[in-house]
Amino acid sequence: MSAILLNFQTRYRHFRLIEPKALSQLFPFSLDQLINHVSLVTENRALVLQDEWLKDCSDIIGEHRESIESWMPQDNEEMRMKKMDHFFVSVATLTSNLLRSIVEESLEDLAQMFEAYQQGNNYEGEYPANSLGLPVKPHPITIFMTPLMEGSHILFAPTSNEVLKGLTHIVDHLVLSAQRIPRIEYQLFQAIDNQEIKYISSVRLEEDIVLCTKARLQAVVTNNSHGPVRYSSVYEPYKYLLSPDTDSKIEFIINKQLNLSSYIKEIEKLRSLAAELASLPVHVPLNFLLLDCSKFNQWLIDRTQKLANIVINKVIAVSETFNRRICQQYDSIMRKITNTTDSTRKLVQVQNYVDTLRSCEMLQLQVEPFLFFPVIRGF
Numbered sequence: 001m002s003a004i005l006l007n008f009q010t011r012y013r014h015f016r017l018i019e020p021k022a023l024s025q026l027f028p029f030s031l032d033q034l035i036n037h038v039s040l041v042t043e044n045r046a047l048v049l050q051d052e053w054l055k056d057c058s059d060i061i062g063e064h065r066e067s068i069e070s071w072m073p074q075d076n077e078e079m080r081m082k083k084m085d086h087f088f089v090s091v092a093t094l095t096s097n098l099l100r101s102i103v104e105e106s107l108e109d110l111a112q113m114f115e116a117y118q119q120g121n122n123y124e125g126e127y128p129a130n131s132l133g134l135p136v137k138p139h140p141i142t143i144f145m146t147p148l149m150e151g152s153h154i155l156f157a158p159t160s161n162e163v164l165k166g167l168t169h170i171v172d173h174l175v176l177s178a179q180r181i182p183r184i185e186y187q188l189f190q191a192i193d194n195q196e197i198k199y200i201s202s203v204r205l206e207e208d209i210v211l212c213t214k215a216r217l218q219a220v221v222t223n224n225s226h227g228p229v230r231y232s233s234v235y236e237p238y239k240y241l242l243s244p245d246t247d248s249k250i251e252f253i254i255n256k257q258l259n260l261s262s263y264i265k266e267i268e269k270l271r272s273l274a275a276e277l278a279s280l281p282v283h284v285p286l287n288f289l290l291l292d293c294s295k296f297n298q299w300l301i302d303r304t305q306k307l308a309n310i311v312i313n314k315v316i317a318v319s320e321t322f323n324r325r326i327c328q329q330y331d332s333i334m335r336k337i338t339n340t341t342d343s344t345r346k347l348v349q350v351q352n353y354v355d356t357l358r359s360c361e362m363l364q365l366q367v368e369p370f371l372f373f374p375v376i377r378g379f
Contacts (some may be wrong), residue, residue: 003060004091012053017042017106017174020113028290030308031158031166041139042106046177049099057095069275092183103203105177110174111216114140114167117288118220121227139290143228149298154296158255160225167217177208178202186240189365199366218287220288227286236275241303250307254314263315273299332337 018041029037036246074166116137141163146155158166181200203210238244278301337354341347 003063004094005098006056007056007060008053011056012049012098012102013037015045015053015102016048016109016345017045017102017177021108024113024140024330027140030142031163035166035169035173038170041179041264042174046181049102049178050181054095054181054184054187056182057091061184061188063152063250072161074248088183088185094201095184099149099178099181099200104209106174107171107203107213110171111213112297114217114220114288118223118288120223121289122223123227123230139285139287142265142290142292143171144292145228145232147242147296149242152239154235154242155213156228156291158223164221166181167221168214171210171213171217172205175203175205179204203260224286224288227289227321228291230283230292231286234280235300237274238300239262241273246307247310251308254311257314260318262313263318266311267308267315268309270304274304277301277304 018038023038023041026037117140122237143163146157146158147153148155179202181198181202183198183200186197250266253266277297279294280297282292282297284293337350341350341352
């Protein structure tokens with residue numbers, strides 16, 4: 001027994017089912033990535049215990065086999081079996097306590113790793129881009145902003161409840177990964193068909209330490225649930241872009257038979273809006289969370305382009321109508337001055353018409369396009 005304990009203290013005293021330092025070097029994760037990564041790590045670490053620690057324990061028992069045999073009655077098989085069972089129950093109790101210590105310390109390390117973000121992100125004041133600064137420590141989880149046009153809302157994926165559910169799943173998986181490690185006798189003796197395998201007793205999901213760990217993580221998530229909502233106030237000036245009614249409002253405005261300069265103002269307004277959106281940060285550090293706004297920002301920029309296209313299409317339609325009218329006027333002039341005259345009176349009328357063209361109708365036709373079509377800069 002003492003040899004098993006000495007081996008554990010020498011080789012496995014600092015063994016954990018997770019490695020916080022290595023894990024934090026990979027931050028940030030999406031929630032699914034974090035769950036999958038930690039689950040894989042805990043499973044692999046549990047296999048290390050099964051393949052290496054249990055082998056060490058079985059080798060120690062093998063090395064002390066003669067001493068163990070000397071404790072057993074040699075002339076009473078029934079008593080011998082009872083003594084042998086008692087011995088392996090004692091070994092199972094010791095290994096159970098040692099395994100529990102690994103699970104408990106792993107839970108503590110997990111909680112402490114996330115409690116480094118306990119202060120939360122309920123920041124005061126505005127969020128100018130130049131004051132966001134560099135993060136002091138890496139953010140464990142990336143969340144994303146998404147638009148909801150019904151109700152003009154901004155959503156976050158995953159939500160705080162989903163983040164908490166994910167962390168709870170990680171705790172459960174860590175605990176469960178240590179519950180399928182067979183007792184040492186299954187390393188020492190050949191398995192008997194259909195015999196139920198007994199596992200080393202470990203921490204159970206309903207124990208206080210597990211519930212306490214989940215409560216500690218819940219406090220971290222709660223303290224870090226305010227920042228995304230507060231930061232979304234940055235998008236308040238652009239919130240009307242989220243409304244499906246904006247399309248119909250734009251249509252209503254441009255159908256008022258405005259002059260072209262009014263249309264240009266609408267296009268320039270949307271163009272300026274797109275430039276503002278393009279200047280917003282795409283990643284916002286929020287302590288425990290890293291808020292990824294890149295897709296949301298691009299969605300808003302694309303939205304302004306869509307609305308601008310409504311106005312541009314109207315300009316094209318108005319321009320086509322205007323150009324058609326100008327062409328019709330030119331055609332009318334050409335018909336009047338190119339018609340064959342059959343009398344001096346009509347010839348004089350044509351000459352008088354041509355004389356007035358230079359100072360009246362032709363001049364108006366030359367100036368009118370410049371009045372109607374100011375220079376349009378590209379969107």
